[in-house]
Amino acid sequence: MSESRNGEPLVEIKHLKKYFPIRKGVLSREVARVHAVDDVTVSVAKGETLGLVGESGCGKSTLGRCIVRLLDPTDGDVVFDGRSIGKLRARALRPLRRQMQMIFQDPYASLNPRKRVGTIIGDPMRIHGIGDRKERKEAVEELLQKVGLSPEHYNRFPHEFSGGQRQRIGVARALALRPRLIVADEPVSALDVSIQAQMVNLLEELQDEFHLTYVFIAHDLGVVRHVSDRIAVMYLGKLVELSPAEELYTRPIMPYTEALLSAVPVPDPDLAEKRERIVLVGDVPSPIDPPSGCRFHPRCRYATDVCSQIEPPLVDYGNGHLAACHHPLNVDKDTLARVQASTSTPEAADESALPRKPGKEESHPVPRP
Amino acid sequence: MAEPLLEVKGLNVSFATEDGTVRAVGGVDFELERGKVLGIVGESGSGKSVTAMTILGLTRDKNTRFEGEVIYKGQDLIDLSESRLRDVRGNEIAMIFQDPMTSLNPVYTVGDQIVEAIQTHEGANKREAMRRAVELLRQVGIPNPQQRVSDYPHQFSGGMRQRAMIAMALSCNPDVLIADEPTTALDVTIQAQILELLANLRRDFDSSVILITHDLGVVAEVADEIIVMYAGRVVERGSKRQIFYDPQHPYTWGLLGSIPRLDRPKPKKLHSIEGTPPSLINLPRGCKFRPRCPHAFEMCQEEPELKKRVDDAGHLDRCWLSVEDKRRLREATIAGEAQEVA
Numbered sequence: 001m002s003e004s005r006n007g008e009p010l011v012e013i014k015h016l017k018k019y020f021p022i023r024k025g026v027l028s029r030e031v032a033r034v035h036a037v038d039d040v041t042v043s044v045a046k047g048e049t050l051g052l053v054g055e056s057g058c059g060k061s062t063l064g065r066c067i068v069r070l071l072d073p074t075d076g077d078v079v080f081d082g083r084s085i086g087k088l089r090a091r092a093l094r095p096l097r098r099q100m101q102m103i104f105q106d107p108y109a110s111l112n113p114r115k116r117v118g119t120i121i122g123d124p125m126r127i128h129g130i131g132d133r134k135e136r137k138e139a140v141e142e143l144l145q146k147v148g149l150s151p152e153h154y155n156r157f158p159h160e161f162s163g164g165q166r167q168r169i170g171v172a173r174a175l176a177l178r179p180r181l182i183v184a185d186e187p188v189s190a191l192d193v194s195i196q197a198q199m200v201n202l203l204e205e206l207q208d209e210f211h212l213t214y215v216f217i218a219h220d221l222g223v224v225r226h227v228s229d230r231i232a233v234m235y236l237g238k239l240v241e242l243s244p245a246e247e248l249y250t251r252p253i254m255p256y257t258e259a260l261l262s263a264v265p266v267p268d269p270d271l272a273e274k275r276e277r278i279v280l281v282g283d284v285p286s287p288i289d290p291p292s293g294c295r296f297h298p299r300c301r302y303a304t305d306v307c308s309q310i311e312p313p314l315v316d317y318g319n320g321h322l323a324a325c326h327h328p329l330n331v332d333k334d335t336l337a338r339v340q341a342s343t344s345t346p347e348a349a350d351e352s353a354l355p356r357k358p359g360k361e362e363s364h365p366v367p368r369p
Numbered sequence: 370m371a372e373p374l375l376e377v378k379g380l381n382v383s384f385a386t387e388d389g390t391v392r393a394v395g396g397v398d399f400e401l402e403r404g405k406v407l408g409i410v411g412e413s414g415s416g417k418s419v420t421a422m423t424i425l426g427l428t429r430d431k432n433t434r435f436e437g438e439v440i441y442k443g444q445d446l447i448d449l450s451e452s453r454l455r456d457v458r459g460n461e462i463a464m465i466f467q468d469p470m471t472s473l474n475p476v477y478t479v480g481d482q483i484v485e486a487i488q489t490h491e492g493a494n495k496r497e498a499m500r501r502a503v504e505l506l507r508q509v510g511i512p513n514p515q516q517r518v519s520d521y522p523h524q525f526s527g528g529m530r531q532r533a534m535i536a537m538a539l540s541c542n543p544d545v546l547i548a549d550e551p552t553t554a555l556d557v558t559i560q561a562q563i564l565e566l567l568a569n570l571r572r573d574f575d576s577s578v579i580l581i582t583h584d585l586g587v588v589a590e591v592a593d594e595i596i597v598m599y600a601g602r603v604v605e606r607g608s609k610r611q612i613f614y615d616p617q618h619p620y621t622w623g624l625l626g627s628i629p630r631l632d633r634p635k636p637k638k639l640h641s642i643e644g645t646p647p648s649l650i651n652l653p654r655g656c657k658f659r660p661r662c663p664h665a666f667e668m669c670q671e672e673p674e675l676k677k678r679v680d681d682a683g684h685l686d687r688c689w690l691s692v693e694d695k696r697r698l699r700e701a702t703i704a705g706e707a708q709e710v711a
Contacts, residue, residue: 055556056527162645163413192412193583197627197641204638219556222629226639249631263561265586266632267625269609272590279565280558282512283526 051228107166164195253323373400408592469530480518528559
């Protein structure tokens with residue numbers, strides 16, 4: 001992992017929104033919208049790994065696809081290496097496509113079963129007019145070796161490989177154009193634990209070797225902690241917390257993050273018995289008609305009236321740790337006072353007048369022996 | 370030890386296919402006691418699901434060969450006729466499948482599907498069965514069961530569908546509940562709800578549960594006994610504490626080591642088990658884990674049997690290493706750090 005945490009941004013996501021229309025009737029009139037990503041602002045520094053976590057339907061995959069422009073944002077912008085690409089046309093976008101690639105979740109669905117491995121990995125180079133046939137073959141063979149396969153696999157078909165090996169082919173394909181950014185959408189969740197660890201290690205080695213920047217989308221909080229420099233937590237299309245990786249686990253500010261962490265089963269029977277588990281009630285509400293105010297309020301155990309009325313802004317609690325919550329956890333009095341002074345909007349004033357539940361500054365969703 | 374409710378002895382299951390004989394299960398023994406949760410842990414292809422499905426006779430086919438016994442209440446389920454087995458299936462031994470999206474019938478309401486199970490086994494009238502269905506949905510935590518009972522599966526979320534599956538499985542008060550990866554398709558927050566539900570049900574219904582999973586975190590939360598499977602074999606068996614705090618088989622160490630854990634400081638590099646699981650058509654000679662085991666030696670050319678090697682009641686394993694060697698060698702692996710290749 002690279003140390004350029006405060007370095008120059010490679011990708012800046014600015015107030016990004018992606019709504020999917022729901023159409024009905026003969027005239028296909030738009031009757032509602034799915035608010036998949038709703039006003040997300042975050043940037044990814046060069047050489048950094050940004051982890052993106054949240055439950056299914058929180059918009060993390062949609063955000064990932066908007067970053068590489070597999071989807072067109074409804075509003076807002078994506079700036080890649082200083083260039084706005086949010087509204088770029090396909091032709092103008094094509095040269096930039098080389099610099100950003102994607103790794104997909106399902107190694108069975110993301111490789112064309114009729115093509116040979118050599119073609120799958122070599123096609124991106126052919127499309128972008130890189131090298132001649134012989135050079136491409138050499139490049140592919142080298143890539144196969146880099147991802148832990150053998151050059152003899154060049155002429156095989158995807159079905160001859162196991163899930164873990166297929167995922168390696170997907171990684172080789174993503175690397176073929178020597179991209180700068182890779183958006184990995186659940187790259188290890190379809191793999192068995194022992195294979196998953198191999199894959200995570202491979203991705204980290206490749207990051208060092210090729211100076212890659214990763215956006216790593218996953219629902220497994222253990223894997224995300226392992227690979228990420230910073231982690232963004234999403235809930236119902238909103239970015240609710242953004243924090244340096246380790247700090248998110250020791251000091252979550254948003255109650256949703258706390259609940260998410262505490263729901264991860266711990267492979268240690270004694271700790272599992274000792275710790276208090278926060279079981280969230282109900283399911284994630286519909287993104288078609290998200291709850292008012294803070295979107296997490298119907299499931300939040302700290303929620304008060306203000307939460308259902310006013311949407312909390314994303315505020316900086318220092319050290320690059322941002323959260324959007326009216327009842328922040330694990331924040332000391334001084335920081336809280338400073339934050340409230342800097343965001344002295346009428347809402348913030350209202351908020352400080354509300355009584356706070358005692359004792360909730362102490363939160364340890366992840367047990368440590 | 371109390372009389373076991375279900376006993377699996379020397380179970381072997383193989384399938385004849387065009388490519389050769391797939392030896393999916395090759396030597397599984399365990400006992401399940403009343404009111405206990407047995408966790409079966411293993412990766413894909415380890416034979417855990419085939420074992421579970423064989424208990425219920427779901428793998429019966431003209432190309433399937435069975436050896437061994439599955440003793441339930443004094444009768445061998447392997448030899449039982451299909452019609453007798455149908456009385457056991459769903460009624461005394463029920464199963465919950467992994468994918469709640471595909472295991473419910475999309476064209477019948479959730480209520481009708483539960484009612485069908487109740488009527489098949491208990492011959493209750495429709496109204497009585499429907500009343501029971503509502504009550505069951507309430508017990509598994511479906512809000513507004515009165516109304517939701519007439520919903521179709523697509524109107525339920527993933528977590529609710531899994532709850533509906535559990536309600537259906539519980540409809541005849543089964544003695545044994547087999548849950549095959551019941552939470553794998555769900556988000557962690559919903560997984561936590563379902564695990565809590567399973568724990569409550571076992572308490573309220575006094576059912577025994579066989580919980581099949583690849584997630585060691587899940588078994589750490591709910592299981593009493595654990596068996597670890599690899600390439601169709603049970604490689605280690607013991608109580609939860611024995612498996613987690615004194616694991617004897619190098620494969621178990623590898624599994625424990627490869628999980629990125631939230632309860633420990635982050636290692637520089639994750640431990641990983643090198644290589645891939647063997648093909649079930651062409652299994653390696655001797656210990657099946659030998660090709661991937663960093664500690665393999667000459668003895669491993671011959672397959673060890675599952676027996677008690679460590680001085681601790683009920684703790685069995687399939688590894689030739691001496692107990693002292695195991696305790697010495699496993700430290701680095703379980704700590705989760707990648708070993709330096711010598």
